[in-house]
Amino acid sequence: MIPNKLKILLSGVPGFSSRGFFGWCTIALVKVNSGEYLLFDTGHHGDRLTLLRELERMGLSPDKISHVVVSHLHFDHCLNMHLFKKAKIYASEKELNYVLSNEYEAKGDPFVPYAYVKDLSSRIATVEDGQELAPRCQVVLLPGHTPGSLGLFLEDVKVILVGDAIRHAWELLHEPGICFHSLQEAEKSAKKALEIAEVVVPGHDRPFKLEEGRVHYLEDFHLELIFRIHPHDQPVTVKLES
Numbered sequence: 001m002i003p004n005k006l007k008i009l010l011s012g013v014p015g016f017s018s019r020g021f022f023g024w025c026t027i028a029l030v031k032v033n034s035g036e037y038l039l040f041d042t043g044h045h046g047d048r049l050t051l052l053r054e055l056e057r058m059g060l061s062p063d064k065i066s067h068v069v070v071s072h073l074h075f076d077h078c079l080n081m082h083l084f085k086k087a088k089i090y091a092s093e094k095e096l097n098y099v100l101s102n103e104y105e106a107k108g109d110p111f112v113p114y115a116y117v118k119d120l121s122s123r124i125a126t127v128e129d130g131q132e133l134a135p136r137c138q139v140v141l142l143p144g145h146t147p148g149s150l151g152l153f154l155e156d157v158k159v160i161l162v163g164d165a166i167r168h169a170w171e172l173l174h175e176p177g178i179c180f181h182s183l184q185e186a187e188k189s190a191k192k193a194l195e196i197a198e199v200v201v202p203g204h205d206r207p208f209k210l211e212e213g214r215v216h217y218l219e220d221f222h223l224e225l226i227f228r229i230h231p232h233d234q235p236v237t238v239k240l241e242s
């Protein structure tokens with residue numbers, strides 16, 4: 001069971017196509033102990049209307065979100081930050097510097113929306129490892145995928161949201177994920193996340209527990225892909241379910 005203080009608004013999708021990476025990340029809403037709402041990651045333009053619809057279903061407008069934490073500054077996680085006009089936006093200092101100093105270019109990282117981040121940079125507050133944003137809700141530095149990747153640890157329910165420090169369970173079991181900073185650091189970060197929490201919420205997958213090397217998901221997988229490729233016929237719908 002996922003603790004009811006945590007709601008996955010958009011479920012991360014561990015997949016790609018012959019056309020490339022979907023960029024469908026996990027977007028999670030946390031009701032923190034002070035009663036305020038925190039959003040962890042914001043998705044990209046293609047997620048925007050779905051995100052707003054899901055918030056509305058929760059009875060929330062974007063102005064009701066008081067904290068936004070972005071795990072890292074890749075397009076698939078941060079491109080809706082500006083919607084949350086009354087929120088404090090948090091990223092790590094290393095991550096913000098990675099973008100603003102152009103280090104990302106030297107690393108060949110194609111996923112950074114530089115102009116968008118630069119434009120919003122005065123609104124982004126930097127946080128340090130272990131900093132509490134609300135009672136028993138703290139950020140955790142998880143470098144590797146990028147130099148300043150952040151997680152969020154909900155201490156009282158032992159849940160950690162990890163962004164792309166663990167993109168999905170398959171990658172955790174089979175091969176290291178893509179790293180623009182350091183593979184060694186990424187392995188340490190994944191280990192750290194698994195040590196401190198019982199439930200891991202990956203950047204592109206459903207929440208899971210890892211018990212004796214086996215992954216146990218806490219939610220089912222549902223995704224419909226709809227293609228209008230036959231103009232004289234009905235759309236083709238592909239339903240994926242676990």
Ligand SMILES: [Zn+2]
Nearest residue numbers: 025076164203
């Ligand atoms: Zn991602």
